[in-house]
Amino acid sequence: MQVAPYLALVLALAAACQLLAYRAKVPSILLLLVVGFGLGQVVTPEEVLGRDVLFAGVSVSVGIILFEGSLSLRFRDLRGLGTAVVRLCTVVVALAWVLITASGMVAGIGWQLSLLIGALLVVTGPTVIAPIVRQLRPTRRVSSMLRWEGIVVDPIGAVLAVLVFQTVIISGPEVSIGPALVMLGRLLLICTALTLVFGVGLEVAMRRHWIPDFLEGVVFLAVAVGALVVSNQLQAESGLLTVTMLGIYLANRPGLRLDHVREFKEHLQVLIVGALFVMLAGRISPAEVVAVAPIALVFVTLLILVVRPASVWLGLLGTSATREERTLLSFMAPRGIVAAAVTSIFALELEHAAENAVLESRQIDLPPLEALELEANAERLTALVAEASDLVPLVFVTIVVTVAVYGLGVGRLAERLGLATTTPNGILFAGAPVWARQAAGILQGLGVPTLLVSLSPAEVSQARMAGLRVERTHILSEYAVEDMELAGIGSFVAATYDDATNSTAAREFAHTLGSSQTFQLRRQDERRDEEAEEQGSGSRRRSSPESGATATQAKQRTARKLTARLAFRPALSAPELEQRVREGMAVRQTKLTEQHTLDDFLERQPDAVLMFSVEDGHATVVGRTTTVPQSGVTLVALVRPRAEANGGR
Structure with a gap:
């Protein structure tokens, strides 16, 4: 299939799925994944777009999604919730990482890949939280906590995955904390510097009215994509954190009006989310899902029944979150597009790392000891690639199950807790x-x-x-x-x-x-x-005595x-x-x-x-x-x- 027909088909399916899901009051992601999975059996996105173009587009699209979401995060929404939100984005994340890693090992996954999966799946994400919140319409306290967690934790999970990938998987079994800390410090420095450069520049341009209203959305989009790419060039996978920090910075600048930008980005985000889920789901085959099903069943069950409740209840002890709010948060952790996209990217990076290691091990004129080390590392990474073949389908099964369980079941729980209603009337x-x-x-x-x-x-x-x-x-x-x-x-x-x-x-x-x-x-x-005036307007206009009166009425x-x-x-x-x-x-x-x-x-x-x-x-x-x-x-x-x-x- 050619590129243009394929993209047109993806956009049409994405729009149809989201409209149907809205009418049926079910999470749109479920329909998007099912339709994308079916389309993938006919044509895969790699066949049409190529792997490099696909993942470059995915990376940029995820950055746009996080930037759009972070523009809605205002510190004023955290009145009385500051401690709870900070805990959700730090302590709860750390606990979830440890528990997800343990769950992966219990399900039969090696400890190195379990650490990586744990980092990838600490995220929830605005692409799944926002539709559920829009349908559920919970109290503002619950909505604020869910939105902050979903948007802020996404880049944190990506950064955590980078650290695990570089220090545990690439470096080998001898884990060194020093390089990881240096990498983290460099990453934070780059993200902060770029946030200030791009953020202050946009703020000055807005306050001095250098950008006309009709170009505000386009300019902000271009700057966000530019910040993402520059950040990723300076430090791998740091762009998501940069655009999130940039959006939060702009959203909280006093007197800065971003209404045009938010409206433009909101419509763009809905379109991108639908297209991404359809394309990424198309990369999974039925055989891969069947192969990973036994492990996925154990793994996802632990995520829902043990990991999320334990991490939320332990992480929010002593905060202002009520018992009812903690109960609802304990059963509200659907995974979204960031988990899917970043997992696919890291699976590809692991393949590249293994290929490079094999090429290095085949170099001639190497000292015997170094040659043996390179050969052992190549074998280790090749074995990890084989083991990681189940990584992407496992994460997609996790997305489908968590969205189905949380999206379809959280409404009744929220109503019983008195925190929301599924049918606001x-x-x-x-x-x-x-x-x-x-x-x-x-x-x-x-x-x-x-x-x-x-x-x-x-x-x-x-x-x-x-x-x-x-x-x-x-x-x-x-x-x-x-x-x-x-x-x-x-x-x-x-x-x-x-x-x-x-x-x-x-x-x-x-x-x-x-x-x-x-x-x-x-x-x-x-x-x-x-109504009568409108129906008779055509005939009255032909009557000259009344045409002037009609024109006057139209003007008023x-x-x-x-x-x-x-x-x-x-x-x-x-x-x-x-x-x-x-x-x-x-x-x-x-x-x-x-x-x-x-x-x-x-x-x-x-x-x-x-x-x-x-x-x-x-x-x-x-x-x-x-x-x-x-x-x-x-x-x-x-x-x-x-x-x-x-x-x-």
Whole structure:
């Protein structure tokens, strides 16, 4: 197969798998690995791209992934969690390395390769953590710990693997700590120096507005790749640590706005992750999986049941992490693309080292003693290559099993621990007017979590007196956007009197909840019958007396990309809803049955405002295109008093 068709097929499969996984609410990596494994039986990536190009691309891609993830790591997210996160990235890593090494030896792997596997598999990774967190939506404390561990430990694992590879595998059975320490010091010096050079340069360019907005993402990408390559040239496999440190540095510089960069990198990361998993999985054959299955079964069982729980509980003793949080963290360690990519790279490096050792041992005119040493080293490395043939399939089996176990099982555990929900269905209200408080009270009684956000002391006080969960802050404050607890929240309704605030807040929360689940009240400067106006616009433009009016309306109407979906049916503005409340209307719940259908309800309440449809504790915001069942749900609507609705009878 030619390169272009192969890459097009990989991208198409990656996108399809991730879309299907989102719809089915399963970890996308499982589908990506299965599809990639199947594609690999038809054509392997080496056949199309060549080994050197493939692994160069993998190295750069993994660096981009870690850079994108590290841009989201802010020290302010560690309030009250600093000690726990430091332990996760140091003590827990060390314990996991020791325990994984022991597990490898128990499973029948030699001690040298067990040390290397232990270093490679201490990682979790943003490519597997982020989708699970996005689906699970845990508390901010748990989310922060998982994200910091997943992103920071990845380069630590790569560096640890470099040290093991150079000091244990290449140097031979006589391990020397001195050279390892020198290598580590050199590596840290290079990474720190490059971080400061590239980081300060980007910061100065951003603060002086040398980079236009539309080029920010491209420039940051180019700099990150450049830092990765330069670092790897100066010290093998140090680039991952450099780009991670660079991202953390930039993410925590005060006043440095990186919104365009994060958005660009987020989309790129999703594309790269899908393509990488499909291609790397294609390198594994069924025979390799079958051959490694007995060892993998023992090894992965020890990882899940012994290594992770023991390392987390011992490593987090004495920290602020609660018992529930430690329990959840103990069963949340899926392995991702970094483990797969770095393992493949080191397997290739081991082959190269063995080939070079064989060539050196065949040199002529060598002293007899040196020749014997070189020959023994070549034999040792050749034997390690044969033993390491199971390394890559073993790691891929580990990835599949850990993603399946943790990704499919952690949801129920998190729900039982009260730290997350797999089906977030709560409603977040921006503003707390009378009707919103009434709706929140009814929804809460129906088992739907709600959260009201308001700056008004009167609204906040009345909401608290009603037993409602409320936050006194501006919906666009840094606290509300960055730190407010949204566990269990699935939809957003912007209901303040300020239309601009509603639109901005809806767009902001769409990043977290999705644009399909963010709504705002109708703007006060828009016509209510907007659909009819749009449908008739073509004919009205042909009428000269009205064409000027239509053009004026178009100039005054807010751009669609700056507004969210309109909430409720009919869509009303904040003053109109308030006016109906003053006229005596109130939010009520009505159970729709076959004897009292939606049509029956609308016949009795023709001017009702349909707000929410609730079924089995799941609330759906009613909009213009929402389908409300005739029966079987509870309708929450703004209605007139029953006697008034019946004509006073």
